[in-house]
Amino acid sequence: MGSGLDDEEALSDFEEDDLDAAPVVLVPASANVTHSAADNLKSTLAELEKERQARRAAEAANAEADSQIKRLKTFVHETIRQRDEAIKSKDERTRQLEEALQSKDEITRHRDEIVAQRDELSRQKDEILRARDASKSEIAEVARILVTQADKIMSIANLVKPFSGGPSRFPKATGLVAIALGFGMRMEEVVEEVVRQREEAVKRRDEIRLQMEQRNYSIAIEVSELEASITQLKVQVSEKSLELERNQKQASEAEHALQEQLGRTNQEAEDLKRRVNEVENQLSLVNKCISQHVQYAAKARDSLLDVLQLMPYVSESDVEVTVIGEEGLQEDPLASVRVLTELAGKVESYWKQNQEAFVKQKEDWEAHMKMLLEEKDDLVSKMIYLENGDSALGESQSVMESRRGDIGLERLSEVSVRLDGHESGEGNEGVSSRESEAANESVSSNQDNSDLTSDDCTDTHKMNGEVRQQPSMEVLQEELAAFEKRYDQAVLKNSALEEELRFLQQEIQRTANSARGEIEKLQLVVANQGKEIAEKTAYIEDLEKVAKEHYESYTSELIAAEEDVARWKEAATAEAAAGAAVLEELEKRNKEGLNVVFGTCWVVVGQIITLNERISELKEMVEEANSKVSSKEQMAMAAIAARNAAERSLQIADERASDLRHRVEDMTRALEELEPGGDFWARGVLDMCWPWMRGRGRPGINAGGPQPVRNSAEMEELLEPWLR
Structure with a gap:
């Protein structure tokens, strides 16, 4: 049995076709040997069938591996195609960015060309202005030549006296017409030779005028053409400015700057x-002081009325004229000053009879006048400082308000003090007592309001106890009127600055809103691009995961195939060792079968080597895909950096464009300011060159004067540009 099994294992590697093609010829033996050989043959055939089925299973597994390899190849090709599409899209975006930069450079170049054209127009305009000045000088030179020629002509005639102090002029005309008409008034006294010379001079003058008209006509045409071209350029500059404003892009720095500015x-x-x-509070304090001083002015008025009643040469009608009610003094504080001024004037007019009393106080007058002059100089210096302090308008206004109240209080106190001085000079004890009471009340009120007024106001109230004099009332009125005018100007200036501040706030708010809208748009675009990049990155990561899974599956299949091959090798080795004895007996018969078995083994080994090579290729492809993915990520990062750099360059270009736009606007404004008006050319040159046209449209001028030069339709057509 053992030998039978060994024979079956030895014959299991033979193919059925080989057995059919080369049948084994057995040596005839006994019947038992024949029966055992038949059994061995059947078992061998069964083993061959099993080996055939195993081979079919191996071929099916190989085909499955080939199909999986093909699917992997298609997946890798699809990945490469998607990578190429991503590279193409990136190149397309780069190209679009380059086109945008090129368009921006083109716009900048076009703007520079416009600026150059504007400079060229400015230069041409300067040349035209120089030509105009030259023509003006030529016209003046022609007028001077005419005058000198007239003097020469008059000097030739012996019977006619020459012009003394210049030629005579016609009273109803000016310019050359006056000279010509004055010269015509003397023509009756000139001889025929002077007439002939005058006709020649008139001919030369007509030729010069014709040349001047032609030149002025050509200059007018050039000026009109230049004005039209300047208008077109202004329109183009405005269009380009609008286009640049539409292309402006603001960033977070601009918003931050706007917020800071806001x-x-x-x-x-x-x-x-x-x-x-603060100014309103000070105004309220000043109004309180004014109301108090109105009361003091009423008391001073009563004192002055008493003084007038006690003075000689004063009638009751004069006293009644100067009386004004209490309500009028409270409604208009300046009315109290005017009343006091009027009363003081009357006191001064009636006090001239008692000048001996004032002579005694002359020295006091001089000292007090010096002090008032010093105070006036101080006031003027402070007013100049307040007028020049535009950078601190609010403080200047507050100081001006306080100073105004101080000066009003000071002037009122001076008036009361000086009038009290007059009353003390007369020696009226009753009036002096009222004066002392009013002074004491003024001092007490000033002490109560010392916290509400400035140091100058307190210094002014201290003057109530000093020697009091009375300067001219007219000077006091002029100073009060001037200070009132300056105060009104300061108030108007303050209101104008407040209006301008509100306008600037609205403008800044509007600019900030537009910048916020643009920044939100940019943030939305950046968010969308970030989402796209994130989606593509996730897709690439999914592809990497799928590739890794396929790689792991192929690696596991390869390991399983290697294990199967190892098992096959072990089985083949075992079979070869077990069938060594049978092979010795059947060496010739089994030689071809062994060759077939070894050939099959070598084929399997070759397939394994091929699979290893394919696996190595797959590894290389996976590494290449990983490297391409990393390069793609690097390119995406570079694209993002390039986009940020492009946005920064666009911001810088927008800032430069805004600066250039401001410069263009400033230069355009300067150009408009330098454009000549029509008054000089409308009247000055016409009056000098064509004085007979001066009365046109203005009746009463040169109505009956002669017209020595022809006035035709052609002349009117030439003069039309100058009469616009």
Whole structure:
């Protein structure tokens, strides 16, 4: 039995076809040997059938492996195709970015060309202005030549006296017409030779005028053409400015700057509001002081009325004229000053009879006048400082308001003090007592309001106890009127600055809103691009996972195939060892079968080597795909960096474009300011060259004067550009 099994194992490697093609011829033996040989043959055939089925299973597994390899290849090709498409899309975006940069460079170049054209137009305009000045100088030279020629002609005639102090002029005309008409008034006294010379001079003058008209006509045509071209260029510049404004892109830095500027503006607005409140508080304090001083002015008025009643040469009608009610003084504080001024004037007019009393106080007058002059100089210096302090308008206004109240209080106190001085000079004890009471009340009220007024106001109230004099009332009125005018100007300026501040706040708010909208759009675009990049990155990661899974499956299948091959080798070795004895007996018969078995083994080994090579190729392809994915990620990062750099360059270009636009606007404004008006050419040159046209459209001028030069339709057509 053992030998039979060994024979079956030895014959299991033979193919059925080989057995059919080369049948084994057995040596005839006994019947038992024949029966055992038949059994061995049947078992061998069964083993061959099993081996055939195993071979078919191996071929099916090989075909399955080939199909999986093909699917892997198609997957790798699809991955490569998607990678190429991604590279193409990236190249397309790069190309679009380059086209955008090229279009931006083209716009910048076109803008530079426009600026160059504008400079060229400015240069041409300067040349035209120089030509105009040259023509003006030529016209003046022609007028001078005409005058000198007239003097020469008059000097030739012996019977006619030459012009003394220049040629005579016609009273109803100007320019060359006046000279010509004045010269015509003397023509009756000139001899025929002077007439002939005058005709020749007139001919030369007509030729010069014709040349001047032609030249002026050509200059007018050139000026009109230049104005049209300047208008077109202005339109183009405005269109390009609008286009640049549409292409502007603001970033987070611009928004931050706008927010900071808005914050500063709001802070300035709050400061201005605070200063305005302070000014209003000071105005209320000043109004209180004015109301108090109105009361003091009423008392001073009563004192002056008493003085007038006590003075000689004063009638009751004069006293009644100067009386004004209490309500009028409270409604108009300046009315009290005017009343006091009027009363003081009357006191001064009636006090001239008592100048001996004032002579005694001359030295006091001089000292007090010096002090008032010093105070006036101080006031003027402070007013100049307040007028020049435009950078601190709120503080200037507050100081001006306080100074105005101080000056009003000071002037009122001076008037009362000086009038009290007059009353003390007369020696009226009753009036002096009222004066002392009013002074004491003024001092007490100033002490009560010392916290509400400035140091200058307190210094002014201290002057109530000093020697009091009375300067001219007209000077005091002029100073008050001037200070009132300056105060009104400061208030108007403050209101204008507040209006401008509100306008700037609105403009900054509108600019900030537009910048926020643009920034939100940019953020939305960046978010969309980030989403696309994230989706593509996730897709690449999925592809990597699938490739890794396929690689792992193929590796496991390869390991299983290697294990199967090892088992096959072990089985073949065992079969070869077991069938060594049979092979010795059947060496010739089994030689071909062994060759077939070894051939099959070598085929399997070759297939294993092929599978190893394919696996190595797959590994290389996976590594290449990984390297391409990493390169793609690097390219994506580079594209993002390039996009950020492009956005930064666009921001810089937008900033430069805005700066250039401001410069273009400034230069355009300067160009418009330099454009010549029509008054000089409308009247000055016409009056000099064509004085007979001066009366056209203006009746009463040169109505009856002669017209020595022809006035035709052609002349009117030539003069039409200058008459617009």
